[in-house]
Amino acid sequence: MKLPLKGAIDCDLHPGMPSMADLTPYLDPFWRDQFENRHIDRMGFVLTSYPPNSPLTGRPDWRTPQGQPGGGLDMIRTKALDPFDTRFAICNVLHGAIALFNEDMSAAVCSAVNNWTAKELLDQEPRLRASILVPAHNPELAVKEIERVAADKRFVQILLPVMGDMLLGRRIYWPVYEAAEKHGLAVGVHAGSTYRWAPTPSGWPAHRTEDYVVQSAAFEGQVVSFLAEGVFQKFPKLRLVLLESGITWLPSLIWRTSKEWRGIRSEVPWIDRSPLEIIHEHVRLTLQPLDVPKDEPDIVARTLEHIGSDRMLLFSTDYPHWQFDGEDALPDGIPEGMLQNLLIDNALETYPRLRAGADSGDTGGRNKETVP
Amino acid sequence: MNVTVREARAAQKLSFIDGDIHPAFRQISDLYPFLPARWREHMQTYGEHIRQGLTGQLAYPRMMASGMRADAFPEQGPPGSDLELMRKQHLDANGVETGMLVALSKGGMEERNLDFAAALSRGVNDWQIEHWVEPEPRLRAGIVVPQEDAAFAASEIERRAPDRRFVQVIFSPRATDPIGHRRYWPIYEAAERNNLPIGLHSAGFSGGHPSTPSGWPTYYMQEHYSFFTAMQTVVTSLIFEGVFERFPKLKVVPIEGGFTWAPALGWRMDKHWERMRSEIPHVKRPPSEYLRENFWFTTQPIEEPAKPEHLAEIIGWLGWDRLIFSSDYPHWDFDHPRHAFKFHLTDEQKAAVFRGNAKAVYGL
Amino acid sequence: MSRHVVARADEIAPGTHKVIEVKGREIGVFNLGGEYFALSNRCPHEAGPMCSGKVTGIVLSDGPGTYRIERLGEFVRCPWHGWEFDIRTGQSYCDPKSTKIRSFQVKLEPGEELVKGPYVAETFPVTIEEKYLVIEM
Numbered sequence: 001m002k003l004p005l006k007g008a009i010d011c012d013l014h015p016g017m018p019s020m021a022d023l024t025p026y027l028d029p030f031w032r033d034q035f036e037n038r039h040i041d042r043m044g045f046v047l048t049s050y051p052p053n054s055p056l057t058g059r060p061d062w063r064t065p066q067g068q069p070g071g072g073l074d075m076i077r078t079k080a081l082d083p084f085d086t087r088f089a090i091c092n093v094l095h096g097a098i099a100l101f102n103e104d105m106s107a108a109v110c111s112a113v114n115n116w117t118a119k120e121l122l123d124q125e126p127r128l129r130a131s132i133l134v135p136a137h138n139p140e141l142a143v144k145e146i147e148r149v150a151a152d153k154r155f156v157q158i159l160l161p162v163m164g165d166m167l168l169g170r171r172i173y174w175p176v177y178e179a180a181e182k183h184g185l186a187v188g189v190h191a192g193s194t195y196r197w198a199p200t201p202s203g204w205p206a207h208r209t210e211d212y213v214v215q216s217a218a219f220e221g222q223v224v225s226f227l228a229e230g231v232f233q234k235f236p237k238l239r240l241v242l243l244e245s246g247i248t249w250l251p252s253l254i255w256r257t258s259k260e261w262r263g264i265r266s267e268v269p270w271i272d273r274s275p276l277e278i279i280h281e282h283v284r285l286t287l288q289p290l291d292v293p294k295d296e297p298d299i300v301a302r303t304l305e306h307i308g309s310d311r312m313l314l315f316s317t318d319y320p321h322w323q324f325d326g327e328d329a330l331p332d333g334i335p336e337g338m339l340q341n342l343l344i345d346n347a348l349e350t351y352p353r354l355r356a357g358a359d360s361g362d363t364g365g366r367n368k369e370t371v372p
Numbered sequence: 373m374n375v376t377v378r379e380a381r382a383a384q385k386l387s388f389i390d391g392d393i394h395p396a397f398r399q400i401s402d403l404y405p406f407l408p409a410r411w412r413e414h415m416q417t418y419g420e421h422i423r424q425g426l427t428g429q430l431a432y433p434r435m436m437a438s439g440m441r442a443d444a445f446p447e448q449g450p451p452g453s454d455l456e457l458m459r460k461q462h463l464d465a466n467g468v469e470t471g472m473l474v475a476l477s478k479g480g481m482e483e484r485n486l487d488f489a490a491a492l493s494r495g496v497n498d499w500q501i502e503h504w505v506e507p508e509p510r511l512r513a514g515i516v517v518p519q520e521d522a523a524f525a526a527s528e529i530e531r532r533a534p535d536r537r538f539v540q541v542i543f544s545p546r547a548t549d550p551i552g553h554r555r556y557w558p559i560y561e562a563a564e565r566n567n568l569p570i571g572l573h574s575a576g577f578s579g580g581h582p583s584t585p586s587g588w589p590t591y592y593m594q595e596h597y598s599f600f601t602a603m604q605t606v607v608t609s610l611i612f613e614g615v616f617e618r619f620p621k622l623k624v625v626p627i628e629g630g631f632t633w634a635p636a637l638g639w640r641m642d643k644h645w646e647r648m649r650s651e652i653p654h655v656k657r658p659p660s661e662y663l664r665e666n667f668w669f670t671t672q673p674i675e676e677p678a679k680p681e682h683l684a685e686i687i688g689w690l691g692w693d694r695l696i697f698s699s700d701y702p703h704w705d706f707d708h709p710r711h712a713f714k715f716h717l718t719d720e721q722k723a724a725v726f727r728g729n730a731k732a733v734y735g736l
Numbered sequence: 737m738s739r740h741v742v743a744r745a746d747e748i749a750p751g752t753h754k755v756i757e758v759k760g761r762e763i764g765v766f767n768l769g770g771e772y773f774a775l776s777n778r779c780p781h782e783a784g785p786m787c788s789g790k791v792t793g794i795v796l797s798d799g800p801g802t803y804r805i806e807r808l809g810e811f812v813r814c815p816w817h818g819w820e821f822d823i824r825t826g827q828s829y830c831d832p833k834s835t836k837i838r839s840f841q842v843k844l845e846p847g848e849e850l851v852k853g854p855y856v857a858e859t860f861p862v863t864i865e866e867k868y869l870v871i872e873m
Contacts, residue, residue, distance in 0.1 A: 201546055202547040202579050202606070214604070221589070225586075228594050248639060252686075263817045270798075274830070291639045293642065437815075442815030443784075710783070
């Protein structure tokens with residue numbers, strides 16, 4: 001189904017990844033020299049999670065003539081923004097820098113990516129917003145990057161992969177959430193892995209398709225981690241956004257954690273109300289993909305009913321990942337009364353920094369430090 | 373006592389098949405008569421070699437009384453170790469017609485020394501027969517096998533299969549490789565050939581991987597939750613590795629792994645299978661079809677949505693023929709057959725979940 | 737409603753409880769510091785034998801990583817799924833609005849006024865000083 005109204009907010013868009021050549025101008029002289037000597041400046045930094053030529057990674061009509069998924073600004077405008085009459089789109093540049101073990105190097109490239117994003121995307125196209133890429137495996141450096149970039153209100157979220165070093169609810173990450181809450185940034189957890197651990201509790205699947213499918217289990221584990229660790233009690237204004245998660249695993253999680261809580265409450269007594277309420281308040285999910293059978297609008301409607309809230313879903317195209325065909329970005333079966341929330345209002349509520357841009361109509365100010 | 377009340381209770385008495393009962397050793401020496409001397413000594417000297425930092429206890433302590441119903445402790449030994457109490461409290465009291473034993477302890481499923489694992493497997497299988505199934509004809513055993521040694525596991529299955537009091541093959545889904553992996557296929561071959569379903573029950577020890585893809589959880593709340601996500605990955609692995617193309621008659625029963633997630637997983641697998649079929653051409657049919665044909669799920673621990681009818685919808689999508697009622701006696705999150713479902717089941721649905729499906733799967 | 741004698745007051749010492757049966761139903765009678773409370777022995781969740789669960793306090797927290805236990809002896813945890821019930825009110829901690837154990841009023845009455853209940857059959861010396869626990873149900 002096509003979007004029935006204009007001005008939607010696309011909460012998950014992937015521009016064509018910057019090459020190291022694109023990023024080098026944003027690196028300081030030390031790193032430029034390192035990368036040149038070590039040939040890192042020739043590397044692609046492609047995450048294993050998204051093999052470039054895989055059908056999922058890029059819809060055929062969303063690739064450049066050379067086959068690169070996503071493309072540059074022209075393509076983003078003509079393929080991702082204009083056809084959907086998008087008002088804002090949040091760019092999630094999930095660059096492979098996050099998979100580097102060297103934390104300083106990872107941080108340097110993350111900074112370069114964020115600077116590139118600000119200059120090459122946000123400065124050029126007023127409809128675009130972005131997430132801050134951070135080296136999560138060093139929370140201190142991640143906080144440093146957040147503090148460096150936060151003044152640019154066009155960054156609305158911090159970006160983390162759903163499978164990383166440690167479960168994200170753990171206290172070791174709390175300085176990151178403190179910084180996010182302070183600056184009104186959402187915490188975005190996106191499909192993808194740095195493959196520090198096996199994707200399943202019994203090891204490494206043979207196929208990429210399996211790796212992708214079992215990510216829903218990874219999202220579940222992260223939500224339960226945020227819940228159990230009390231992140232939302234500690235940071236009551238925080239919003240957790242799950243990007244490219246599949247969504248339909250959610251009702252089962254809500255039921256299980258709510259039931260479990262009654263019996264195990266004394267282990268985690270800071271959980272002061274039912275997980276159902278906590279999840280409804282703090283967790284959001286982007287629309288694509290919505291894992292439902294084709295042509296079964298009743299199942300879509302019922303599953304949304306099971307979730308029990310019309311405030312949790314955020315419209316997304318997941319451009320250029322191939323999650324739907326044509327402009328049918330909306331599955332059939334979404335109740336009409338929910339569409340305004342889904343397409344616009346939930347995103348404005350989840351991303352307060354979007355509201356600032358939305359109200360004033362301006363681009364929210366430029367990043368003062370485009371080159372470190 | 374009020375006679376009328378007692379009569380009313382008797383009239384309502386259920387007769388059902390229980391897909392998950394856990395027998396336990398009163399003490400470890402109960403196993404010794406079933407182990408060769410060499411392995412008795414090994415057990416006493418070195419103990420079990422599992423993938424955990426603590427020995428003899430779980431690094432994620434359970435909530436209630438070591439994870440047991442607090443009222444299920446016999447005079448001696450842990451819950452589940454006393455047949456008399458099991459009869460009184462559960463088999464007789466609740467009307468168990470047939471109960472599937474899932475012996476999780478000391479069966480070698482997580483044992484790193486594979487020779488020891490083989491001895492434990494044989495020992496636990498002998499113990500089940502002598503201590504439980506012989507004296508109590510309502511009980512059925514499961515062939516416990518160490519999945520990491522597939523060749524031995526297959527041989528143990530062949531050895532036990534003629535004794536039809538063994539109704540399934542049991543191993544740990546928390547294996548060292550995704551269990552659809554080819555190296556486990558000898559187990560599936562032996563099981564399918566002997567028409568024995570595979571019962572997969574998450575237990576305390578891992579096969580060496582953290583229970584989430586982002587490492588180890590902090591709290592028992594999370595560890596318990598990982599039983600359900602683990603089972604999702606198990607289903608995915610079996611289907612995507614093409615196990616059911618190779619062994620189309622193989623039956624798999626995730627036990628205590630939940631089931632309400634299954635329809636959504638089926639839709640998710642289908643969606644991405646369709647997009648990326650060129651990677652997995654051996655998966656010839658939509659994954660949800662294998663889910664519908666080769667899998668059954670035990671009900672415990674049942675979900676309790678705020679609106680009970682939502683659970684009925686999920687079961688409708690999954691299929692009323694896919695569920696096998698289980699109590700998980702004597703664990704703390706035990707489900708009572710009379711009270712587990714908070715919505716009305718038709719007679720047909722009750723018959724299927726409480727008896728019919730289990731009879732079909734286990735050949736009773 | 738009728739009144740049933742269920743026990744002598746001194747049979748249930750402070751900090752203890754006893755399960756008795758009245759009209760075919762099992763009731764747990766608790767003595768909290770000289771005050772008596774009676775709860776149905778049937779957990780509203782799945783009918784577990786509530787009163788054979790642990791009598792404990794309520795665990796509270798001021799935030800992640802902090803723990804305290806209060807009102808020791810005033811809560812009972814169902815021995816099955818661990819649901820917590822306030823002995824005084826029968827209310828479930830996690831769902832105070834919707835889940836409640838049936839609680840019964842327990843009155844302490846002097847010996848001469850009792851007439852009904854299982855103790856009636858038993859030979860039971862009645863004196864002016866002795867007190868009986870009577871339940872109305």
